[in-house]
Amino acid sequence: MRIASPAIEVENLRKIYRVREGGSWRGRTREIVALDGISFAVPRGQIAGFIGPNGAGKSTAIKILSGILRPSSGLVRVGDLIPWENRIAHVARIGVVFGQRTQLWWDLSVGEGLALLRDIYGVEPDRFARNRARLADALDLHAIMDQSVRQLSLGQRMRAEIAAALIHDPEVLILDEPTIGLDAPSKLAVRAFVRDLRREQGTTVLLTTHDMHDIEALAERVIVIGHGRILADSPFEALRATTLSERRLEVDFIGTPPVFDLPPGAKETERDGRSVTITFDPRQIPAPALVAHLGALAGLDDLRIGRPAIEEIITRFYADHAS
Template sequence: MLIKVEHLVKDYQVHKNGKGFLQAVKNLVMPEYLKKRAVDDISFSIQPGEMVGFIGPNGAGKSTTVKILSGVLSPTSGRVTVGDMDPFRNRKKYVSHIGVVFGQRTQLWWDLPVEDTFDLLKAIYKIPDATFRKNLNIYRELLDLDDFMSRPVRQLSLGQRMRADIAASLLHDPEILFFDEPTIGLDIVAKEKIRECIKAMNRDKGITMLFTTHDMQDIEKTCERMIVIDRGKIICDSALTEIRSLYDHERRLTVKFAESYPSIHVAKAQIVHEEGNSKTFSFHTHEITTSELISSLMSEYVVMDLTVQETDIETIIKKLYEEGEGVQAYEGVS
């Protein structure tokens, strides 16, 4: 199903609270509201089977967008269609097609053991026995759920809870997944597990995915496309490879030589680091290509080993934010 977002705007009403007793009374009698624009005219579409990372700093509008896409909130203006459905208006029918995970808040029943929650979901979504058993087996294994299937949700660690939440979102075989910060607060090992699962879902089941994160590594390790949002507006929407070629001209090449050649000179590359027989060169791809540099070094010196480093996506995103109007510091990975 095609996801189509057209000129989406979402405003929240926020109480304008003055201080003091009289003001408090006034607030009760005649509350004043301010309008907070959380999503400010965004448009994009996602093809079936695509895996899209939605990235941006705190307060950018990521969760709001996911809530609208999953039918929890209605748009202030603009339009969202998924297949032939309007997520908010056709909520009842829509929920059977999607799976949703909000990293900040569990969708599971706090006091119920994980397995009972899954049984409840089976009933709610009217999942056929065979499908349920098949999926349960897949996700128990993929997400390592066996150790805590019989424990109440409130006793789970954050990482376990997130894995249970993800399994819960998948039991009814959704075509589309919306994950909002599925890795928030997790340690590296737990994050890796979630990333692998996300990738497997997309690759093996062809599930269309949009997931938000403020961790650049999530995007680098899983997505082919990313949408960058900042203060309610999309500031970049492209393939990761395209972003790299647009913004990432600087490369580093580390070469381990057979001996410690004291004075190596190559045109259009500077040595930025030396250690033993290894030297790191910095160069710009529009001045000299990686293969030109390598072959010019190899024609004059004995090379034992080579590694090329690309600028990481995080550095590129920082540049993007800096180029946007009114520089706002990007807060980096969690």
Template sequence: MTLPPARIVVEDLSKSYRIAAPARPPGAGRRLGFSLGFSRGFSLALPFAPRRRRVIEALRDVSFTIAPHTITGLIGPNGAGKSTLIKILSGILRPSAGHVRIGGLIPWADRIRHVGRIGVVFGQRSQLWWDLPVDGGFALLRDIYRVPPDAYRVRRARLVETLRLEGILDQPVRQLSLGQRMRAELAAALLHAPPLLILDEPTIGLDAPSKLAVRAFIHDLNRQEGTTVLLTTHDMHDIEALARRVIVIGHGRVLADSPFETLRATTLSGRRLVASFDGTVPPIALPDGVTRLSDGEGVLELDFDPARVPAADLVRLLDAAGGRLADISIVRPSIEDVISRFYERHGAAE
């Protein structure tokens, strides 16, 4: 059976929690009392402070639409509301207000049908059974999702080959390395061929080769099968490698929703130029829009705004300065610098 494409529509979504507030110190505020009579002429008065609660607004008026067959990054500092949003989209939580439809279904109201159409991987939690071999966990998920035997055999074989799971199928999950477990978790989430894959920190704690393997798999899954992917992570290299679009959450609100290159251009558009000279750095009169960062040992570092001073003009200026120019490199700000600056600008830094 072909499942409908995973179009995500979120409108004015809000979620608040009531939590117990810290108790008042003794003697502070109003105190209530009552008496317990133990015998004639004797009573015991006990102070009583009513339990205080406060409201935490995890999400406030969040709206966005994600088209099918795309990869979207969901980022934000700790406590921004990302996990709450993921749990609502997964059908685990019910919002306080607002509307969500994924593939035409309301996640929390149509939960049984909805979970059959999504795959979810939480980087710090396992959906496989800890003491069972990996293949035993796959078989249980096959029965839970009612995957037809022929379709399961084809799907399992493809995932085992693509994710290089042949050597660990008979191992208990508790004996796997973190990288092996994450590859197995990805396969487990995709055995029923869901049109939507939700990934919450899928590369947390992985070494560099394992991260590259997971990123390559997600990219190929989206390109070859058209799977819609929603990715939340603190690893900005995951976002840069996979997501064309970035939704930034902070203080429970959407702070930005754009292609990452647009976010970079509007947040931190400067470039850094490093010029190496054979010998000392010659005296150079720098135009407006160029800042000298360091100067010494034959190396000159400059920060410049390409909108005001084109890189080619700056290179010509250095070449004509009279020194022996040996090498030049120009780099853009790292994605970490861009996101950190954005958080600072919006008061959302961790």
């Protein structure tokens, strides 16, 4: 019996950019390490979130996986192909959606664009007809098939983009910021579609986003990248368990709050006039004990306890790993 190989395999991938300083012809070159040896594998049929702040190396990695950038060293296999060695065969088997760029033709209608992609990818006519009908149903495209792409709203265009990336039944779908700029209903529609796609077609999905709700809704696993390295690679539930256990306490003091030490597990994160924000781990210091500690220091006017937003957790996660 053959063990199915992963859909995406990345081994010790490095990319160093040489940037010319001071004009494009003269001046010395400086090296920028965009990827500093990252490794991971995505099994077939998994939705993996790939997140990190701007400049972390995310888009470099996405470009290498898409076959449009050659790494400095390291190995990538998508299916059994090395993307940059066999661009044409590789890109025929993947679908890519860049949230901020269109792959359709501005002057053509959605339907005409899909028909051109059929010819570009060499999709057989009956398979094309089936896929087109399925995607039009799932992404609600029937009403906009005859409209030119120029006239579409951002939400409509993104749905058309996703159809365009899937018309040739790719084994791997790379979604780069697929919900950027979309309104809430469109975001929900995109998320629901990707979930169904994985369930019904078994497509492997690599998703980059700054919207942590995308990650929460879709990804079974999150790869966090920063400064060209992988900072965390864990199932989403594990990331949630460690980070969501944190609580946030906002305290309004009577008068100016004093400078104080906090018990282990608690940390002051913000101070604004009379109010101080403290994050704490309830396993180390329960909320009542923390409140009692603060009450002994000065008079308290009001307090609120909540969970930090997921964006905040990730931001702090990056900051903690920056050193």
